[in-house]
Amino acid sequence: MFSALKSDLLGRIQNSVALLTLVRGAHKKAGGSKTYMQDSPGKRLGPKKHEGEKVSVGQIIMRQRGTKWYPGSNVGIGKDHTLFAMEPGYVRYYLDPFHPKRKFIGIALGKDERLPYEHFDATHRRLGRTVLENPVAAKREEEYMSRKESLALPEILKEKGIRDQRRAAKIALLAKRLPEFIPELDDESVSLAAERLGAIDGFLRGGKSLEDARFYATYNYNYDLKLRLDATKEVTPEISEELKKKYAELVNIVDSRVMFDAKFNLCKNLTDEEREQKKQENVAALKELIPDANIPVDKKVKIQAWGLIEDTCFSLSERLHLKRRFLKPVLPESAELLGDEKTKNTVAISRMNYDTRRVETVYRLKKGFLGQRVN
Known part of the structure; x- marks a missing residue:
């Protein structure tokens, strides 16, 4: 009886092992779900702003796939070919005779302006569209600066102060030396002439020639005088003409008497x-x-x-x-310029002898070196 139970148990175990080994995973790939009678939503392509519509900066004018419409004046294009406004103005759809196969969308800065602008005309730019009547808003707009600018402002002002001090010291030195060359000038003329010479000195250090430096110094003075007349209204036209005439007379005297040498020192003028x-x-x-x-x-x-x-x-x-x-810095080697270790006033020079492939020491007299400056 015991043997029968044992054989029955062994049979059950073998059958269970066989079942475990025969079970396998499914080898057929599951099919995906199929949907019919469905459609994706539209991409809303096409024009968003039409001819003559007023737009602000950043507004989208056209959505498209591919450049069917090209960006014109004051219009930018995105990576998906979207056209957007880069300046506030009015939308214009137009053709350009220089690109006859392309259609353009641009922004006209004025309501009555038409595109394209004349090809060789000056570039149309917007310097401001509205006048700020509120003095608080106008002051805020005038004093506005980015965070980067505000962080850099203290260092800029510090450098400007140092530069102004150096310039003032230079002008004071020029005013002190100027009577040596032109003794007949009064104090006011000396001050004005020193400012002119300071400007000329700056242009010379910037790489301009003496003739160009004198021209730009005169031009800047007359331009500043014009700004005082037109913008600030500090002087009247009669006073402006008188100052300009007086400055021209001073220029003739100063330029004929003094100039700067190669090291920017004041010296007598030479034709x-x-x-x-x-x-x-x-x-x-x-x-x-x-x-x-x-x-x-x-x-x-x-x-x-x-x-x-x-x-x-x-x-x-x-x-x-x-x-x-x-005055050569180093004279060529010769018998009278060579010595040995016992010779006085010599310089020991180590160099490679490529014939013997050894480093040799050569003793050269100091008088063979003429590069030193003698005062």
């Missing part, structure tokens, strides 16, 4: 003929003073050469050229 003649004279004197630039010169000759090279007739580039020509 083009005088400058060229002085250049030739100084170069001839340098050739006579230093006939051979490869031979060392003594300190006295060197001082005389520097005086000739730094004359007011030479520009910075010309001075550098003459220095390299007559």
Whole structure:
């Protein structure tokens, strides 16, 4: 009986194991749901603003797929080809003769304006549409600045104050030195002439020539005078003409008597003929003073050469050229300029000898180096 129960139990276990091994997952992919008689909502494409409608900045004018309509004047285009207004104005649908195969949508700044504008006309820009009658709102609009501007304002004002102090100090120095060249000027003329020379100095440091610097200094003075006449009403037309005439007379006196040299120092004015003649004279004197630039010169000759090279007739580039020509920083090696470790007043130079492939020490006399400035 026990054996029968045992065999029956083993049979049940084998049958359950067989069932476990035979069960498998479904191998057929489930089908998706199918829906019929349905449609997606429309995308609401097409024009949103029509011819002559008034729009503000950012309003959508046309939604489209592809550029069937192109952005014209004062109109931008998005990545989905949506056209939107970039300036407040009036919508215009138009054709451009320079692009005959394209249709454009633009914004006219005025109600009676038509597009396209004349091709070679000045660009139409909007400088403000309405006048702020409320003084509080007008002041708020005038003083408005972005967060970035407000954060940078203290540093800007600080730098401006430093720059104004330097400019005032420079003008004061020019006013102090000006009577040395033009003693007949009164105090008011000296002050005005110093301001002109300060402006010329700024233009010269900016890279302009002396002639251009003088022209722009005169132009800026006359323009400021015109602003005082037109905008601020500080002066009358008669006073303006009188000041302009007085300034022109002062310009003739100052420009004929003083100028700036290559290092922006005030000096006596030279005409083009005088400058060229002085250049030739100084170069001839340098050739006579230093006939051979490869031979060392003594300190006295060197001082005389520097005086000739730094004359007011030479520009910075010309001075550098003459220095390299007559006062070479390093003279070529020669027997009389070489020494050994026991020679006095020498400079030890380590360099590679590519023939022996060793580093050698060469002792050169100090007088072979002429690059030092002698005062």
